Amino acid sequence: MNKSMKRRVFLKGSLAASTMGVAIGAGLLAPQAVLAAWNEAAFKAKSEADAIKAAMGSATTAASDAIKIKAPDIAENGAVVPVSVTSTLAGVESIALLVEKNAAPMSAVFMLPKGTKADVSTRVKMGKTGDVIAVVKAGGKLHSARKSVKVTIGGCGG
Amino acid sequence: MASTIKIRAKASNGVTTVKALITHPMETGLRKNKKTGDLIPAKFISEVNVKHNGKTVLDAEWGGSVSKNPYLAFKFDGGAKDDTIELSWTDNTGAGDSSSAKIR
Numbered sequence: 001m002n003k004s005m006k007r008r009v010f011l012k013g014s015l016a017a018s019t020m021g022v023a024i025g026a027g028l029l030a031p032q033a034v035l036a037a038w039n040e041a042a043f044k045a046k047s048e049a050d051a052i053k054a055a056m057g058s059a060t061t062a063a064s065d066a067i068k069i070k071a072p073d074i075a076e077n078g079a080v081v082p083v084s085v086t087s088t089l090a091g092v093e094s095i096a097l098l099v100e101k102n103a104a105p106m107s108a109v110f111m112l113p114k115g116t117k118a119d120v121s122t123r124v125k126m127g128k129t130g131d132v133i134a135v136v137k138a139g140g141k142l143h144s145a146r147k148s149v150k151v152t153i154g155g156c157g158g
Numbered sequence: 159m160a161s162t163i164k165i166r167a168k169a170s171n172g173v174t175t176v177k178a179l180i181t182h183p184m185e186t187g188l189r190k191n192k193k194t195g196d197l198i199p200a201k202f203i204s205e206v207n208v209k210h211n212g213k214t215v216l217d218a219e220w221g222g223s224v225s226k227n228p229y230l231a232f233k234f235d236g237g238a239k240d241d242t243i244e245l246s247w248t249d250n251t252g253a254g255d256s257s258s259a260k261i262r
Binding site: 039042045079080084099102104105109110111112113119121123124125 | 173184216220221222224228229231
């Protein structure tokens with residue numbers, strides 16, 4: 001009895017140690033290698049303008065009625081806010097989705113090849129009440145739209 | 159391990175609608191472990207690629223502010239029943255997965 005108990009403790013200990021090792025190894029080695037293609041500057045940017053500039057090449061956007069953002073007026077849970085962006089603009093190349101009040105506003109960038117419709121949906125986290133911003137690149141120009149979402153419980157806290 | 163991706167695609171009137179759910183923690187790297195006070199390391203999907211019969215129909219770059227277990231839906235022109243839709247993702251730690259489905 002006593003012996004088997006000890007064995008159990010030993011097994012637990014070694015298992016925990018090995019998972020830790022794997023976690024640390026993955027955390028230290030992998031990121032630099034894979035992030036090369038990923039637009040780090042855009043996603044690390046702290047301001048809306050910097051993020052748009054890094055992702056889309058320019059921070060100048062024209063407000064457009066041809067972009068529709070579908071998001072709830074009041075989000076009960078900021079951790080899961082469904083957002084859809086549709087646009088009737090011609091020749092849409094990419095759509096960026098930003099959350100104004102988050103520590104890093106850039107949330108997602110969608111690159112749409114020819115034939116893919118300007119109609120994307122996803123779910124984002126929102127730290128607090130603020131605007132959801134969609135920036136659409138069409139025909140080399142930037143257009144934007146925003147919609148305010150009231151958040152009752154933030155989604156970025158611990 | 160079971161696939162982390164659930165993907166469905168449906169073609170109607172020449173337009174295919176793709177919907178996908180990915181199982182992923184999407185940690186921003188800003189959250190703290192309540193017990194120890196240590197930051198939970200960032201782990202989020204940074205790139206998503208969707209192919210229709212081998213041709214890319216959507217490329218996405220995500221940050222940590224996309225919700226846990228991300229949902230993605232979009233539409234593209236063309237696509238027919240029994241065509242293949244393949245989705246693959248990579249996260250910031252280098253992990254990834256891919257899965258394919260037939261258009262219904």
